[in-house]
Amino acid sequence: MQQGNSIIEESEIDQLFQQQIPTGVGEEYQRVFIVHPDVKWGSKKQTLTTAELQMDEAVGLVTTLQNWTVVDKIILSTKTPGKKRLFGKGNFQTLTERIKRMSHVTAVFVNVERLSALSERELEDAWGVKVLDRYTVVLHIFRCNASTKEAKLQISLAEIPLLRSRLRNDLANLDQQGGGSRYIMGSGETMMEVQQRMLRERELKIRSALEKLCRKRHLLRSRRQQRQFPTVSIVGYTNCGKTTLIKALTGDAGLEPRDQLFATLDVTVHAGQLPCHMTVLYVDTIGFLSQLPHQLIDSFSATLEDVSHSDLIVHVRDVSHPETVNQKTNVLKVLRSLQIPERLLNSILEVHNKIDLIHGYQPSESQGVPVSALTGQGLADLKHRIEAAIVESTGKLILTLEVHLNTSQLSWLYKNATVQEVSVEAAEGVASVRVIMSAAAYGRYRKLFQVTA
Numbered sequence: 001m002q003q004g005n006s007i008i009e010e011s012e013i014d015q016l017f018q019q020q021i022p023t024g025v026g027e028e029y030q031r032v033f034i035v036h037p038d039v040k041w042g043s044k045k046q047t048l049t050t051a052e053l054q055m056d057e058a059v060g061l062v063t064t065l066q067n068w069t070v071v072d073k074i075i076l077s078t079k080t081p082g083k084k085r086l087f088g089k090g091n092f093q094t095l096t097e098r099i100k101r102m103s104h105v106t107a108v109f110v111n112v113e114r115l116s117a118l119s120e121r122e123l124e125d126a127w128g129v130k131v132l133d134r135y136t137v138v139l140h141i142f143r144c145n146a147s148t149k150e151a152k153l154q155i156s157l158a159e160i161p162l163l164r165s166r167l168r169n170d171l172a173n174l175d176q177q178g179g180g181s182r183y184i185m186g187s188g189e190t191m192m193e194v195q196q197r198m199l200r201e202r203e204l205k206i207r208s209a210l211e212k213l214c215r216k217r218h219l220l221r222s223r224r225q226q227r228q229f230p231t232v233s234i235v236g237y238t239n240c241g242k243t244t245l246i247k248a249l250t251g252d253a254g255l256e257p258r259d260q261l262f263a264t265l266d267v268t269v270h271a272g273q274l275p276c277h278m279t280v281l282y283v284d285t286i287g288f289l290s291q292l293p294h295q296l297i298d299s300f301s302a303t304l305e306d307v308s309h310s311d312l313i314v315h316v317r318d319v320s321h322p323e324t325v326n327q328k329t330n331v332l333k334v335l336r337s338l339q340i341p342e343r344l345l346n347s348i349l350e351v352h353n354k355i356d357l358i359h360g361y362q363p364s365e366s367q368g369v370p371v372s373a374l375t376g377q378g379l380a381d382l383k384h385r386i387e388a389a390i391v392e393s394t395g396k397l398i399l400t401l402e403v404h405l406n407t408s409q410l411s412w413l414y415k416n417a418t419v420q421e422v423s424v425e426a427a428e429g430v431a432s433v434r435v436i437m438s439a440a441a442y443g444r445y446r447k448l449f450q451v452t453a
């Protein structure tokens with residue numbers, strides 16, 4: 001990756017972030033009509049349900065935004081993907097007439113991953129309102145929720161492809177009027193070349209700033225590893241309750257769960273204690289979403305790097321959600337695409353959250369741990385399951401050792417291992433100590449105190 005010597009200051013990041021919003025999404029587009037194009041709509045019952053669920057997800061996205069409302073929605077059959085036009089002629093005409101009749105609608109959200117700049121313009125010309133796709137809507141939600149340097153940079157990076165296609169489109173327009181390929185006085189560059197160069201420079205600058213933050217995170221990670229705290233990554237679909245669960249497990253009052261999609265956009269780490277008194281670090285991650293635009297995943301995948309360096313992955317599922325099974329499939333698919341070590345993928349601990357919303361909940365798959373992060377139900381059991389999994393994955397040993405109280409054995413153990421329980425036999429001058437420690441630490445202990453196994 002290009003390092004460059006471009007140093008980016010905090011104020012510059014804010015400036016970059018606040019510059020022209022390429023999605024063009026603003027407060028004025030709050031009344032939305034959603035169109036979900038579906039290739040096989042109406043052909044099979046199964047497909048029908050999928051399309052309806054995807055529509056529900058689109059509604060969820062729009063209503064996540066403050067003051068935005070869905071005025072109306074429609075699922076329309078469409079031509080096969082790859083065809084130049086999204087809708088057949090008849091459908092398009094009906095749709096256009098319907099939109100024109102709804103004078104209070106300010107934007108149409110076409111629920112596809114990306115519309116080309118050209119079709120976006122064609123649709124806007126035909127309908128006379130702003131046209132949004134999934135990329136622009138999700139990006140706008142991210143924009144509204146971004147608070148840290150890293151999230152802002154990642155969003156600015158995710159906006160570059162939009163700026164680029166918009167530029168190509170504007171220049172194609174200009175060219176029709178004979179302006180785009182003209183040289184700018186004395187520079188030897190055309191306007192198109194100048195603007196493309198500026199975009200390239202902007203992209204490099206953002207990438208190198210992100211790279212710097214990434215190095216800082218590596219450093220923090222290696223410090224954590226040096227201190228030997230095991231890490232547990234909490235992953236799951238957006239809004240499944242990851243942040244709430246971490247708050248409940250750690251008592252970290254600073255965490256703010258919200259009933260909102262993509263409330264968490266940064267990876268944060270929170271310390272908690274397991275029943276054996278071992279300290280673990282819980283990593284809160286960005287939520288997943290089916291059909292999250294690819295380029296967005298790319299921009300945010302660096303934040304998910306911590307997941308592959310953890311000792312355990314906990315997959316939180318909102319079992320009260322009608323789509324919980326599909327959500328699980330999606331999360332596992334994304335995890336597999338992140339190049340996470342096989343042993344971590346094979347040892348995922350699944351948590352069934354929000355059981356307070358289902359009367360008498362029984363997990364259908366036996367490996368799920370039922371909990372309610374909100375009421376605290378099942379959390380004690382979950383902590384034990386996490387503990388067992390951590391001991392297994394870190395290769396730690398649980399031992400009961402007999403120590404002599406007139407030596408420094410006990411204080412050594414307090415420093416170098418997790419002491420769970422001490423029972424002193426004062427008369428004998430010994431204590432029986434239950435500890436969790438690494439095999440390496442046990443080796444050192446035996447050598448130092450000349451203990452035979």
Ligand SMILES: Nc1nc2c(ncn2[C@@H]2O[C@H](COP(=O)(O)OP(=O)(O)OP(=O)(O)O)[C@@H](O)[C@H]2O)c(=O)[nH]1
Nearest residue numbers: 239240241242243244257258259262263264287373
């Ligand atoms: N009833 C109930 N609600 C819950 C439970 N856990 C979380 N919630 C609610 O679900 C909503 C989302 O919770 P968060 O913890 O922000 O979810 P998240 O997975 O971190 O969401 P993102 O960061 O947006 O991906 C909040 O309104 C929580 O109060 C639970 O066990 N029961």
Ligand SMILES: [Mg+2]
Nearest residue numbers: 242243263264
């Ligand atoms: Mg969260």
